[in-house]
Amino acid sequence: MKEIRFYNTLVRQKVPFVPLAPPKVTMYVCGITAYDESHLGHARAAVVFDVLYRFLRFVGYEVVYVRNYTDIDDKIIRRAQEEGVTTQELAERYIRSYDEDMKALKVLRPTYEPRATEHIPQIIALIERLIQKGYAYVVEGDVYFSVEKFPEYGKLSGRSLEEMKAGARVSVSDKKRHPLDFALWKAEKPGEPSWESPWGRGRPGWHIECSAMAMHYLGETIDLHGGGLDLIFPHHENEIAQSEAATGKPFVRYWLHNGMVTVGREKMSKSLGNFVTVKQMLARHHPEALRLFLLSMHYRSPLDYSEKVVSDHEKALEGFYETLYLLKRLEPETDAPAPQHEKPLAEASKTLAHLETRFCEALADDLNTAKAIGELFSVEKVLNHLLKLCGRRPSAKHLEVAHQGIELVQKLGGKLLGILEEDPEIFIEKRRNRALEEKGLSREKIEALIKEREEARRAKDYARADAIRDELGKMGVLLRDTPWGTFWKVL
């Protein structure tokens, strides 16, 4: 296995990944603010870091993975007030909804999924530490972090305080000593949830929760911290400032940021209203098709969403499953392969092993899932060749190579990418049922017609057989005659 390399936002280049205390790896990813349904952008971040998590475990690391839920913030408060529910009720609802989405998308559960409101003591302790060290100040029940006290402020996003002051779109609050100072603690406002603190009742600011929870679960220096590119400034910059000011130690060894999902090249976002929710997508596509789409682009690049492209990936996925389906039906007819098959079989086996290496190297190279997917589809090609080689009389040796391929698909596709892990027969039946329902077609009718056509074919009544096929074709049903019977699919 070649060394693993990641693009570290902090140093702006790809660097070898060396965990602080192998085999342990600590990893923190910014989760969602639970105030609305999650969209494709949230799904991308979750799926990308899910594959990272899977890959690190696959190569033998013991990964402690934390992904938080922000369950108290301005948007949650506003939304809860609009709906006349408590912030807890609202957050709970969307956390549950997100969990459903993640489960459907086969995103593995992180080791811990902490919520901000369940870590108020840790947050307060961290703020106190910052005040003691002179990095934070109290104004009328608010506590602010003083960016000028932290000389390295801006190191992640590549800005200086001067530059940012110049372009200042930052609202100047008379309470802040510097426009970029940010709230660690916000004084209670009437009708808003609040907690006791040394500075009076109030609630935590946004940035502090991630530092507090990351340190609580993972220690003062963590290996990996992930999140969307849009979090680099100010959120992650602020996390660094708070954490490193408090501990005097590096907070994160490797910062990883995923690119945005775009629509017509524009960022998908709530405010632009150009978002598609995960639930809407799941209603139209197989979850694995979504994963395939989300992983088809390198994680740091923008990913432009369009139904056509998602469907293209879905078709590719279906084709792969159809190959697996046929492969699974093979039964050995003889013990030994025909002599002229021995060499191709040996070559197929060798190619499969080679593809596995290439696949893993792709992931090791800054999680290049797009390349890895390419290698995986080359496995499909090998399997199709094998299928052809098998013909109607596969030998035990043919089957052995077939199983090697199937296992490889389960390992690389299933275990690492979270795709192609269903039973092909179940996958195909699910697709059929979904398509039948969409088009309002009757399975019984289709199957009866197919049976009738098969009888006609046996009787060599091809005119009748073709008439039935045309009829089914008009219904959107495509037929494919195989040695094991007629395979059908609804387009």
Place this chain on the structure above:
RNA sequence: GGCGGCGUAGCCAAGCGGUUAAGGCGACGGUCUGCAAAAUCGUUAUUCCGGGGUUCGAAUCCCCGCGCCGCCUCCA
């Protein structure tokens, strides 16, 4: 304005100085098939936004343009 990124076939996309520029979707032709479909074989980028430069050699490095996007405010 500052910082960062992108521009590869009809569409999506890999490629990080050196074999025939991965892979997917699509299109066209051959094989297979009763005919289809699927599969398979071949064709579909003599060339990587444009122009210079470095180099024995560049899609890959440098410079100058053009176009697009993200961040600088809450945001995955």
